[in-house]
Amino acid sequence: MISAPSPSPFALTDEQGELRELARRLATDRYAPLAQEWDRERTPLPAEEVSRQAELGLLGMTLPERYGGGARPLYDSLIVLEQLAKASIVAGWPVFETNTGPVRVIEMFGTPEQKERFIPPVCSGESLIAVAISEPDAGSAATDATVRGRRDANQMVLNGVKRWCSGAGHAEQYLVYVRLAADHGAAGIGAVLVDRDTPGLSFGLQEQLMGFRGVPSADMTFEDVRVPLDNVIIEAGGFKRLFTAFSIERLGNATNSLACAQAALDKAALYVEQRRQFGKEIIEFQTIQAALADMIVQVEAARLLIRRAAENAGSGAPPPIEASIAKCFSNEMAKRVTDQAIQILGGYGYSAEYDVERMHRDAHGWALAGGTPTMQRIRIASEYLGRRFDQRA
Ligand SMILES: Cc1cc2nc3c(=O)[nH]c(=O)nc-3n(C[C@H](O)[C@H](O)[C@H](O)COP(=O)(O)OP(=O)(O)OC[C@H]3O[C@@H](n4cnc5c(N)ncnc54)[C@H](O)[C@@H]3O)c2cc1C
Numbered sequence: 001m002i003s004a005p006s007p008s009p010f011a012l013t014d015e016q017g018e019l020r021e022l023a024r025r026l027a028t029d030r031y032a033p034l035a036q037e038w039d040r041e042r043t044p045l046p047a048e049e050v051s052r053q054a055e056l057g058l059l060g061m062t063l064p065e066r067y068g069g070g071a072r073p074l075y076d077s078l079i080v081l082e083q084l085a086k087a088s089i090v091a092g093w094p095v096f097e098t099n100t101g102p103v104r105v106i107e108m109f110g111t112p113e114q115k116e117r118f119i120p121p122v123c124s125g126e127s128l129i130a131v132a133i134s135e136p137d138a139g140s141a142a143t144d145a146t147v148r149g150r151r152d153a154n155q156m157v158l159n160g161v162k163r164w165c166s167g168a169g170h171a172e173q174y175l176v177y178v179r180l181a182a183d184h185g186a187a188g189i190g191a192v193l194v195d196r197d198t199p200g201l202s203f204g205l206q207e208q209l210m211g212f213r214g215v216p217s218a219d220m221t222f223e224d225v226r227v228p229l230d231n232v233i234i235e236a237g238g239f240k241r242l243f244t245a246f247s248i249e250r251l252g253n254a255t256n257s258l259a260c261a262q263a264a265l266d267k268a269a270l271y272v273e274q275r276r277q278f279g280k281e282i283i284e285f286q287t288i289q290a291a292l293a294d295m296i297v298q299v300e301a302a303r304l305l306i307r308r309a310a311e312n313a314g315s316g317a318p319p320p321i322e323a324s325i326a327k328c329f330s331n332e333m334a335k336r337v338t339d340q341a342i343q344i345l346g347g348y349g350y351s352a353e354y355d356v357e358r359m360h361r362d363a364h365g366w367a368l369a370g371g372t373p374t375m376q377r378i379r380i381a382s383e384y385l386g387r388r389f390d391q392r393a
Contacts, residue, residue, distance in 0.1 A: 010307075016079055022056065023083035027091060035088035039358050042206075042213040044170055045090050054125030058084075059098040062315065063107055067115055068123035074100070074248065074318070075310035078255045085259030086266075089362050090214035092256065097167070098122050100252025102131040102175035105191060105245040108316070110233050117230075118173070118193060129193070130167030131249070132176045132220055135160070140375050141391070142177065143186040143239065147222060149178040149232075156180075156192055156232055158200075158225040166369065168218040169203035172196050176222075181236035185392075191234040191242055192227055200225035211361030212369075246370075247323035251309055253370040254326045257334035258302050260359040260366070264341035265295045267356050271345050282344075291344060295337045302330040321383035328376035331367035338363045 012020060030049070037043070053059050061077045063069025070076075077099035085092030097103070103122045106114055106129075121127035138144035147160030158178060165174065173195055180190040194201060204219035234242055272283035272292060282288050309322035317323075338360035342349035349356050367373055382389050 016076060020079050023080040027084050027087035031087035031091035038088055038090040038214045044214050045093060050094050050125040053094055058095050059125050060123030062099045063119055063123055067119035073315050074313045078310055081255045082259045085256045086263040096252045097128055100248045103129050104248050106233055108245050109241050127172040129173045129175055130165055130171035132162040132165040132174045134164045136163050145177050145179055145189055147178050149180045154229050155226045156229055158222040160222050162220040164217055165220055166215050166217055168216055168220055170216040186239035188236050189239045190236045193231045193233055194227055198225050212365040244317050247317045247320050250323040250327040250370050251318055253366055254306050254330035257330040257366045260363045261299050261334040261337040264338040264356045264359045265299050268341040268344045291340055295340055298333045298337055302333045305329055321380055324376040324379045328373045331373050334363035335367060
């Protein structure tokens with residue numbers, strides 16, 4: 001980690017430094033030793049560890065105090081997330097979801113009654129809310145969603161299939177993007193909160209993903225799933241609100257990419273001074289020095305992009321262009337840097353024992369979740385020029 005001279009606008013405050021240290025110790029002492037097992041067994045974070053994170057005040061750090069949150073700025077939660085996710089995607093998952101995930105939609109746009117009902121269990125670790133946007137035929141084209149909601153008296157009746165939901169079958173609740181009106185595209189889409197055990201909701205077989213092991217993923221089938229109208233968080237026509245809040249999730253995603261890359265860089269930096277070939281440490285070879293320097297440059301650039309977007313978000317959502325730039329760059333950076341780490345570690349890099357192959361697998365996942373870098377590029381160009389590029393035209 002590069003340290004800036006003090007005083008500097010880039011220095012962490014004392015409080016942020018303490019948070020970072022708390023998360024770093026939790027990650028290195030408790031989670032790093034379990035990371036390989038969680039990956040091998042595809043195990044989500046054990047419930048007692050979720051409770052521990054809640055007791056330490058790490059869940060819902062960014063949510064209002066009156067609902068049990070920490071009322072901290074977004075960047076504070078990203079500092080914590082980076083440290084935990086460096087140990088394992090599993091370790092960082094609840095901090096990611098409860099600070100940058102779909103609960104932020106409720107916090108930003110829900111009614112006071114919805115906030116009262118849904119936010120406190122998230123902060124206490126009793127409920128994790130996952131997001132279900134994608135469908136078999138609606139991925140990048142999320143606005144093609146076909147899961148439908150039909151009003152019936154004081155209930156909403158849901159039908160259709162969602163795919164790739166991270167947390168599916170494991171999370172207690174789901175923010176489901178639903179077509180609530182007949183309009184095509186974004187105009188008909190809203191969002192409904194659904195409990196895992198609601199009759200009519202079933203989960204398919206768990207996906208066997210390349211990475212993200214320990215983050216469950218499965219199809220979700222809705223067959224006449226009835227939820228109270230009070231669970232409609234965003235009415236049809238509110239798609240822009242959903243994607244405003246989703247910019248927060250994109251920074252959480254970018255931070256997870258950063259964590260993969262920084263962790264792989266740390267491993268590589270240690271390795272190059274230990275491994276000897278041709279009678280000397282491999283860092284003595286200039287090509288290895290250059291490779292390591294390239295990794296450092298890219299990691300630091302990603303951290304700055306994430307930080308800028310997060311600082312501009314304050315306690316709310318980041319400017320969409322800044323979130324997309326940070327996500328696009330960090331996603332691709334993490335794939336490159338973790339790949340480079342594998343090369344630097346040679347044959348050992350290809351072994352699960354040395355962790356960097358796991359980081360590379362996870363880095364690929366982050367570049368797909370939350371919208372691909374290609375889709376971020378479309379948004380970046382569009383925001384930069386102030387034009388909308390209709391992908392269907
Ligand atoms: C690890 C992981 C976790 C995920 N978690 C969740 C989750 O929690 N909730 C959820 O709802 N979804 C989740 N997803 C789904 C994810 O959001 C989608 O996979 C992603 O948006 C891409 O959609 P797709 O897979 O259908 O690919 P497609 O949209 O079919 O894209 C295929 C390729 O075409 C490109 N492409 C598509 N449209 C265009 C265009 N207009 N111009 C140029 N290129 C284009 C894409 O960039 C991509 O390379 C997750 C996915 C993964 C892999």
